[in-house]
Amino acid sequence: NAGVTQTPKFQVLKTGQSMTLQCAQDMNHEYMSWYRQDPGMGLRLIHYSVGAGITDQGEVPNGYNVSRSTTEDFPLRLLSAAPSQTSVYFCASSYFDRGPYGYTFGSGTRLTVV
Amino acid sequence: AQTVTQSQPEMSVQEAETVTLSCTYDTSESDYYLFWYKQPPSRQMILVIRQEAYKQQNATENRFSVNFQKAAKSFSLKISDSQLGDAAMYFCAYRTRRETSGSRLTFGEGTQLTVNP
Numbered sequence: 165n166a167g168v169t170q171t172p173k174f175q176v177l178k179t180g181q182s183m184t185l186q187c188a189q190d191m192n193h194e195y196m197s198w199y200r201q202d203p204g205m206g207l208r209l210i211h212y213s214v215g216a217g218i219t220d221q222g223e224v225p226n227g228y229n230v231s232r233s234t235t236e237d238f239p240l241r242l243l244s245a246a247p248s249q250t251s252v253y254f255c256a257s258s259y260f261d262r263g264p265y266g267y268t269f270g271s272g273t274r275l276t277v278v
Numbered sequence: 279a280q281t282v283t284q285s286q287p288e289m290s291v292q293e294a295e296t297v298t299l300s301c302t303y304d305t306s307e308s309d310y311y312l313f314w315y316k317q318p319p320s321r322q323m324i325l326v327i328r329q330e331a332y333k334q335q336n337a338t339e340n341r342f343s344v345n346f347q348k349a350a351k352s353f354s355l356k357i358s359d360s361q362l363g364d365a366a367m368y369f370c371a372y373r374t375r376r377e378t379s380g381s382r383l384t385f386g387e388g389t390q391l392t393v394n395p
Contacts, residue, residue: 206369208385212382266315
């Protein structure tokens with residue numbers, strides 16, 4: 165059981181480039197989400213999905229796009245990378261409101277935009 | 279919207295001693311979940327302990343326990359017999375149960391715990 169698989173682990177982008185962070189889970193979780201972690205700010209929600217075909221914005225959605233065509237996959241797209249998007253990104257999944265389940269997190273992607 | 283506040287950016291403890299990390303939150307809801315996550319230098323987020331708001335009894339997991347004060351909106355984490363492996367960033371998190379908000383987690387800013395040998 166792999167849990168949540170996130171790729172790549174590290175990435176350096178030039179300003180203006182686009183890229184996709186991949187996230188896949190094999191636990192049949194309905195809920196998937198993307199967070200960014202910045203020093204002193206905890207983890208902030210970018211986008212989330214409660215099931216295939218359904219996505220919604222979190223606290224900091226600008227500059228990011230998501231889609232959810234399957235239950236397993238939830239990629240995050242950076243449309244035109246900016247230095248302000250330098251951060252550590254986490255994908256997380258969970259059952260949708262079936263009890264006090266915490267999230268299962270991926271191992272994170274450290275993204276640097278130069 | 280809910281907010282979570284961790285007022286201690288850094289804490290330190292001697293090995294084998296006890297330390298308490300503070301967390302307060304703001305919500306108008308009566309039913310929710312609270313969590314503590316640990317993030318060691320490996321960056322992996324590890325669930326330490328969870329609490330259901332409707333339960334009066336404080337949760338306990340081995341050396342980790344919480345002091346849940348619902349009226350005060352306080353959720354502190356106590357680590358007993360601290361070990362070197364407990365050194366990490368600790369995050370407090372709130373999860374709503376309202377369907378319209380999905381299952382989103384709101385995190386505090388984190389507390390960096392150092393364990394001194």
